[in-house]
Amino acid sequence: MIIDINFVGLIITSIMASAVPLILASCGELITERSGVLNLGVEGMMIIGAISGFALMTVTGSLFIAVFGAMLAGVLISTIFAFLTQTLITNHVATGLALTIFGIGISAMIGKNFVGIPGKEFPVLFNSLKDTIPFLSPILFGHSIVFYFAFALPFFTNYFLKKTKIGLIVRAVGDSPESASNQGINVRLVRYACILYGGAMCGLAGAYLSMIYTPQWIENMTGGRGWIALALVVFSTWNPIKILIGAMIFGGLTIIQFHMQAMGVRIPVQFLTALPYIVTIVVLVVISRDSRKIRLSTPSSLGKSFYKDN
Amino acid sequence: MNTNLKISNVTKIYPGCIANDNVSLEFNSGKIYALLGENGAGKSTLVKILSGVIIPDEGKIHLNENNLQLNSPLDAKKNDIGMVFQHFNLFETLSVFENLIIDSDEQRESLREKIDSIMKKYNFSIDLDIPVLNLSAGQKQKVEIIRCLIRSPKVLIMDEPTSVLTEQETSELFLSLKKFSEEGILIIYITHKLKEVMQLCDEVAVMRRGKLVSVSQIKNENLESLANKMVGQRLKTIKKKKANISSDQLIKITNLNFISEDPFETNLNDINFSVNKGECLGIAGISGNGQSELFQVLSGEILSDKNSIEFNKNYIGDLNPQERREYMVAFSPEDRLEQAAIPQMKIFENVALNNFKSSNFFNNGLINEKKIREHSKKIISDFNVNTDNIDLKSQFLSGGNLQKLIMGRELITSPDLLICFNPTWGLDVGAINYIHETLIKINENNKSIILISTDTDELLKLSDKISVINKGKLSKIMNADEVTSEKLGVLMGGGEID
Numbered sequence: 001m002i003i004d005i006n007f008v009g010l011i012i013t014s015i016m017a018s019a020v021p022l023i024l025a026s027c028g029e030l031i032t033e034r035s036g037v038l039n040l041g042v043e044g045m046m047i048i049g050a051i052s053g054f055a056l057m058t059v060t061g062s063l064f065i066a067v068f069g070a071m072l073a074g075v076l077i078s079t080i081f082a083f084l085t086q087t088l089i090t091n092h093v094a095t096g097l098a099l100t101i102f103g104i105g106i107s108a109m110i111g112k113n114f115v116g117i118p119g120k121e122f123p124v125l126f127n128s129l130k131d132t133i134p135f136l137s138p139i140l141f142g143h144s145i146v147f148y149f150a151f152a153l154p155f156f157t158n159y160f161l162k163k164t165k166i167g168l169i170v171r172a173v174g175d176s177p178e179s180a181s182n183q184g185i186n187v188r189l190v191r192y193a194c195i196l197y198g199g200a201m202c203g204l205a206g207a208y209l210s211m212i213y214t215p216q217w218i219e220n221m222t223g224g225r226g227w228i229a230l231a232l233v234v235f236s237t238w239n240p241i242k243i244l245i246g247a248m249i250f251g252g253l254t255i256i257q258f259h260m261q262a263m264g265v266r267i268p269v270q271f272l273t274a275l276p277y278i279v280t281i282v283v284l285v286v287i288s289r290d291s292r293k294i295r296l297s298t299p300s301s302l303g304k305s306f307y308k309d310n
Numbered sequence: 311m312n313t314n315l316k317i318s319n320v321t322k323i324y325p326g327c328i329a330n331d332n333v334s335l336e337f338n339s340g341k342i343y344a345l346l347g348e349n350g351a352g353k354s355t356l357v358k359i360l361s362g363v364i365i366p367d368e369g370k371i372h373l374n375e376n377n378l379q380l381n382s383p384l385d386a387k388k389n390d391i392g393m394v395f396q397h398f399n400l401f402e403t404l405s406v407f408e409n410l411i412i413d414s415d416e417q418r419e420s421l422r423e424k425i426d427s428i429m430k431k432y433n434f435s436i437d438l439d440i441p442v443l444n445l446s447a448g449q450k451q452k453v454e455i456i457r458c459l460i461r462s463p464k465v466l467i468m469d470e471p472t473s474v475l476t477e478q479e480t481s482e483l484f485l486s487l488k489k490f491s492e493e494g495i496l497i498i499y500i501t502h503k504l505k506e507v508m509q510l511c512d513e514v515a516v517m518r519r520g521k522l523v524s525v526s527q528i529k530n531e532n533l534e535s536l537a538n539k540m541v542g543q544r545l546k547t548i549k550k551k552k553a554n555i556s557s558d559q560l561i562k563i564t565n566l567n568f569i570s571e572d573p574f575e576t577n578l579n580d581i582n583f584s585v586n587k588g589e590c591l592g593i594a595g596i597s598g599n600g601q602s603e604l605f606q607v608l609s610g611e612i613l614s615d616k617n618s619i620e621f622n623k624n625y626i627g628d629l630n631p632q633e634r635r636e637y638m639v640a641f642s643p644e645d646r647l648e649q650a651a652i653p654q655m656k657i658f659e660n661v662a663l664n665n666f667k668s669s670n671f672f673n674n675g676l677i678n679e680k681k682i683r684e685h686s687k688k689i690i691s692d693f694n695v696n697t698d699n700i701d702l703k704s705q706f707l708s709g710g711n712l713q714k715l716i717m718g719r720e721l722i723t724s725p726d727l728l729i730c731f732n733p734t735w736g737l738d739v740g741a742i743n744y745i746h747e748t749l750i751k752i753n754e755n756n757k758s759i760i761l762i763s764t765d766t767d768e769l770l771k772l773s774d775k776i777s778v779i780n781k782g783k784l785s786k787i788m789n790a791d792e793v794t795s796e797k798l799g800v801l802m803g804g805g806e807i808d
Contacts, residue, residue, distance in 0.1 A: 165411075168404070168408055168412055172404060176400075178399070184382055184413060185412075185413075295574065300403065
């Protein structure tokens with residue numbers, strides 16, 4: 001069998017495309033969790049982003065308004081979470097779960113009128129360069145701006161956390177909100193900002209799904225990607241570069257198992273469908289074994305409410 | 311330049327408790343001031359007000375005649391008031407340098423130079439690029455001090471700074487503080503340790519129940535006069551009588567090892583000791599040297615080799631705490647609210663948790679509440695727990711009362727051996743006295759104690775034999791009357807004595 005090099009390039013491209021929403025949502029949630037807040041509402045925020053983006057695109061016709069609006073919708077719904085957990089000091093886990101259930105419900109309700117409407121084509125960049133180099137060009141060129149943004153994001157996130165003052169403050173708050181507060185850092189403000197940022201990234205991830213990846217609205221179209229994104233954050237031990245690796249493995253196995261099913265490989269379908277989940281977790285666990293590093297990168301106050309009394 | 315700090319009529323009221331009741335004090339630079347008081351006397355509240363962490367209900371603070379509005383820790387910093395908290399305000403997973411740069415506006419390089427020059431001047435040596443969690447308590451404190459010094463403060467407040475330090479580190483700290491004072495920094499030193507006040511300070515203010523009781527010169531005071539002012543009544547001094555210890559061996563630990571998978575725990579390395587009936591073995595050491603691991607191995611929270619622990623001629627190394635209790639061993643862990651009792655549960659429910667088979671608290675899987683309640687009432691009256699409501703949630707008991715309850719729960723079945731870990735940690739003098747009396751009584755009844763403690767004075771007072779744990783290794787076992795606190799200090803710091 002001769003493997004066409006361009007075909008391999010196409011497979012890699014489709015793997016990368018399927019990794020985009022995971023990378024966006026995980027990197028957003030990573031910042032939220034690094035500040036000590038556990039937001040289990042990723043799935044809900046993503047689906048709200050998906051319906052908002054699609055609905056705004058259909059109604060206004062403007063892709064810019066749609067993408068921006070989806071991020072804003074993510075910010076708005078995460079503001080509810082932030083208000084509940086930071087101002088009213090509710091439990092992070094329960095509030096996050098409620099957010100997901102709420103998101104799925106309300107998106108289905110809004111989405112009723114948008115089922116079956118075809119999406120719009122999303123503009124791609126560097127399309128003219130697509131045929132210049134075999135194998136490499138389809139991987140590098142001809143993608144949406146969100147695609148490029150997603151693959152740059154883990155590196156920006158890493159730089160932000162490690163090298164900038166604000167990143168240091170986020171880590172400090174996640175390590176010990178009490179100490180941070182005693183140092184004069186406004187813990188609540190930092191956490192609000194991180195939650196809202198996480199919401200924006202999840203909204204963008206959702207918009208990517210409904211506007212670029214599969215340009216249409218289907219009820220519950222995030223299909224558990226929010227939960228995978230959450231798992232990626234934990235199993236990557238809060239390291240954005242490892243999130244990128246994990247998302248690629250997960251995306252890769254999802255795509256490859258489709259191809260294997262199509263080629264009629266005699267492995268039970270159930271096993272093939274489960275494969276991406278198992279392998280991603282195993283690989284991330286193996287590359288993140290160093291317990292010392294885990295201790296150093298795990299936000300110690302994760303999921304704990306902080307209440308300042310004076 | 312002279313610095314003058316004036317606190318006038320400061321009051322802070324919490325629901326059900328007046329933390330500071332109309333406190334007025336005045337400090338001048340060039341002297342070291344002690345703020346002395348028991349736990350809950352209000353001294354921590356007062357210094358937290360000075361550092362902007364707590365906002366007072368009433369009262370004014372003046373620094374060099376300027377009225378300060380301290381609404382946040384930032385305000386205190388801006389006004390040149392530095393504070394080193396009792397519980398360190400450091401970010402454990404960040405590097406030392408990251409911890410220092412986070413609240414500084416300076417550039418990386420210039421800050422590094424500044425830190426280097428401070429460390430040189432005061433003879434500190436700390437690696438700036440390792441995470442704080444790898445530092446010893448003494449080093450962490452130095453990081454906190456450097457953090458204050460970077461801002462060249464006029465006032466430096468130290469809240470119970472020696473509770474985590476060795477003798478050696480304490481004397482180093484005192485030298486530094488004296489140096490700071492000579493350089494014109496006003497030092498306020500908060501403590502409940504009388505010896506330190508006598509050793510270090512020039513003036514002392516004593517607080518009790520939120521009120522300022524007295525302000526005086528150290529040269530006019532002595533240990534006893536300060537103690538009486540602090541407690542508000544005359545304290546009887548407790549002394550252990552020299553008892554005749556039998557030669558019957560009760561517990562023997564042989565070649566006990568524990569290798570932890572958690573890199574932040576301490577491994578135990580070839581522990582050997584034995585305790586006779588009626589004897590108290592004290593184990594000294596700086597916290598974090600394997601005490602909590604040793605306690606867990608002895609209590610059965612961590613299981614070990616069956617033959618490594620011999621108790622009354624039974625091998626019990628592989629038994630869990632419940633099974634060990636059946637052999638009449640009792641435990642009092644360090645953390646009263648996390649390990650010894652469940653804070654959200656009522657007193658009598660907590661009593662039932664320690665269920666010896668003999669106590670019949672449960673019939674066929676049902677709770678025998680009447681029996682437990684009777685039992686709880688007996689503990690409360692026998693052990694002087696200051697409440698008569700056994701339906702009270704245990705989190706509402708003060709530290710002293712909770713410790714009495716736990717001791718009572720453990721002791722009412724008169725076990726052969728009590729293993730306790732920092733039993734008087736964080737308690738006030740009255741409660742400490744009571745616990746010490748109780749422990750002495752145990753020995754008088756020919757029962758044994760293993761006392762793991764970081765309080766050297768306590769160990770010297772109560773132990774018959776003493777050993778020191780350092781980095782998971784036990785020193786040789788010495789007779790208590792041959793040991794001095796200086797000797798212990800050397801061993802605790804990892805040194806050798808002959």
